[in-house]
Amino acid sequence: MQKPKGTYDMFGKDSETYLYFNKIVESLMDKYNYKYFKTPTFELSEVFHSGVGETTDIVSKETYDFVDRGGRNITLRPEGTAGLARCLIENKLYAESLPLKAWYLGSMFRYERPQAGRNREFTQFGVEAYGIDDPSIDAEVISILVNLFKMIGLTGIKVNINSVGDKESRENYRNALVEYFKPNINDLCEDCKVRFEKNPLRMLDCKIDGESEIMKNAPIITDYLTEESKKHFELVQKYLSDMNIDFDVNPRIVRGLDYYTNTVFEVEADIKGSQNVLGAGGRYNNLIQNLGGPSVPGVGFAVGVDRLFLALKEKEIDLREEKTLDIYAFATSENEKDYLISLVNTLRLNGFDVDMDYTSRNMKNNFSRADKLDAKFIIIIGEDEIKNEYVTIKDNKTKEGFKISLNEMIDFLDKKLEGYNEN
RNA sequence: GCGCCAUUGGUGAAGGGGUUAACACGGCGGAUUGUGGUUCCGUUAUGCAUCGGUUCGAAUCCGAUAUGGCGCCCCA
Numbered sequence: 001m002q003k004p005k006g007t008y009d010m011f012g013k014d015s016e017t018y019l020y021f022n023k024i025v026e027s028l029m030d031k032y033n034y035k036y037f038k039t040p041t042f043e044l045s046e047v048f049h050s051g052v053g054e055t056t057d058i059v060s061k062e063t064y065d066f067v068d069r070g071g072r073n074i075t076l077r078p079e080g081t082a083g084l085a086r087c088l089i090e091n092k093l094y095a096e097s098l099p100l101k102a103w104y105l106g107s108m109f110r111y112e113r114p115q116a117g118r119n120r121e122f123t124q125f126g127v128e129a130y131g132i133d134d135p136s137i138d139a140e141v142i143s144i145l146v147n148l149f150k151m152i153g154l155t156g157i158k159v160n161i162n163s164v165g166d167k168e169s170r171e172n173y174r175n176a177l178v179e180y181f182k183p184n185i186n187d188l189c190e191d192c193k194v195r196f197e198k199n200p201l202r203m204l205d206c207k208i209d210g211e212s213e214i215m216k217n218a219p220i221i222t223d224y225l226t227e228e229s230k231k232h233f234e235l236v237q238k239y240l241s242d243m244n245i246d247f248d249v250n251p252r253i254v255r256g257l258d259y260y261t262n263t264v265f266e267v268e269a270d271i272k273g274s275q276n277v278l279g280a281g282g283r284y285n286n287l288i289q290n291l292g293g294p295s296v297p298g299v300g301f302a303v304g305v306d307r308l309f310l311a312l313k314e315k316e317i318d319l320r321e322e323k324t325l326d327i328y329a330f331a332t333s334e335n336e337k338d339y340l341i342s343l344v345n346t347l348r349l350n351g352f353d354v355d356m357d358y359t360s361r362n363m364k365n366n367f368s369r370a371d372k373l374d375a376k377f378i379i380i381i382g383e384d385e386i387k388n389e390y391v392t393i394k395d396n397k398t399k400e401g402f403k404i405s406l407n408e409m410i411d412f413l414d415k416k417l418e419g420y421n422e423n
Numbered sequence: 424g425c426g427c428c429a430u431u432g433g434u435g436a437a438g439g440g441g442u443u444a445a446c447a448c449g450g451c452g453g454a455u456u457g458u459g460g461u462u463c464c465g466u467u468a469u470g471c472a473u474c475g476g477u478u479c480g481a482a483u484c485c486g487a488u489a490u491g492g493c494g495c496c497c498c499a
Contacts, residue, residue, distance in 0.1 A: 005490070057497050079499080113424075115492065124499060191496070207495075273493080280499060304499030332457070367459030382457070394458080401458080
């Protein structure tokens with residue numbers, strides 16, 4: 001038995017990191033007053049086809065599609081935005097007071113060739129703000145991303161921003177690019193020739209020709225923005241500066257998904273490997289309309305959580321909450337086991353984190369097990385303890401031993417643990 | 424979808440055709456102990472990703488498959 005290609009099992013330190021990361025995200029979202037949304041992991045296929053765009057590879061050849069038992073065309077979500085947009089339309093949330101600020105965290109699915117930082121089932125954390133087409137929200141969304149990295153202590157990140165303009169700007173620019181490259185197309189790489197036909201904007205991203213003279217002198221989108229788009233982009237930059245957020249304007253970045261308009265951005269980390277873009281996003285003012293809803297603008301980003309963890313690992317950042325066991329309890333022989341079980345149950349009901357010996361190990365093994373589990377206190381139950389109604393409690397740090405009557409046990413432990421937390 | 428590389432126990436690994444698959448950590452058991460983290464002893468892969476092939480003989484050479492990694496396409 002083997003897990004499917006491109007999936008992973010998460011446990012041990014990694015799952016501790018994951019749980020702690022969730023907590024950080026939740027508290028971060030509270031700071032910005034964004035609300036958690038949980039939408040389905042799969043949607044009717046058309047949600048992604050009309051939402052993300054037919055032409056992007058993600059939808060045209062990387063989705064997990066299947067027909068369910070009722071004959072419906074279903075797609076496992078390859079990204080989070082389209083489903084959230086569908087949720088907004090279906091529940092008419094645009095009728096409530098705007099902006100609607102939402103966040104999500106969950107699995108996404110893309111049928112791709114896996115490598116480090118790229119899986120077929122992967123986790124994204126995303127943020128979206130709908131209803132207000134104001135550059136201040138673009139800037140806020142970017143600031144969330146920057147703040148997230150700050151909160152988890154990840155350094156060496158770089159924010160690149162650009163504007164792909166509105167529909168009109170983009171059409172003008174596309175024509176200019178085609179015009180510019182047409183005479184020289186034969187000098188470019190094979191991939192670029194394909195992009196020339198399919199999506200000329202992507203040519204600027206080319207790994208092979210990217211640094212060549214012809215690319216450097218290519219027209220840049222900023223010169224083709226309409227007055228309105230230009231002003232929007234300038235204000236985004238101003239607000240970012242007002243928040244003291246460092247960024248670079250990079251006219252070469254274009255997003256892969258069709259729904260973006262105006263602001264686009266990505267955040268890259270200085271880590272090895274080609275999967276160094278940790279998060280990316282932008283504004284999408286036509287998405288809701290494309291999905292059959294009213295004209296509602298939106299802006300947001302998604303972070304690749306697996307990639308983020310990879311970066312943490314490379315930088316040796318241990319993002320975990322310290323979790324230690326309050327009590328490890330054991331009995332000196334099999335005869336006291338039933339008593340032990342009942343005592344442990346009582347302790348747990350009183351709010352202590354307790355583990356116990358299930359196999360009646362010898363005493364030495366029990367002590368080393370208590371150490372391994374990082375227990376703060378050890379409780380020992382023997383014949384004498386039962387007969388005289390007390391417990392032997394050992395402080396595992398100071399090695400001090402106490403004989404405490406059953407009645408006083410809870411109070412004693414409460415007080416001791418309080419002292420522990422203060423230290 | 425394409426190209427290149429890799430895969431040995433619970434983990435890190437050595438071994439690159441010759442019979443018992445090294446070493447370390449971890450796990451389990453024991454010695455001693457109504458009070459331990461040290462030490463000592465024992466044990467822990469009939470098997471080297473899977474399936475075929477070559478050979479007297481394969482973890483070792485060859486092929487296919489699977490999975491992982493690097494790069495590309497694409498993208499978070």
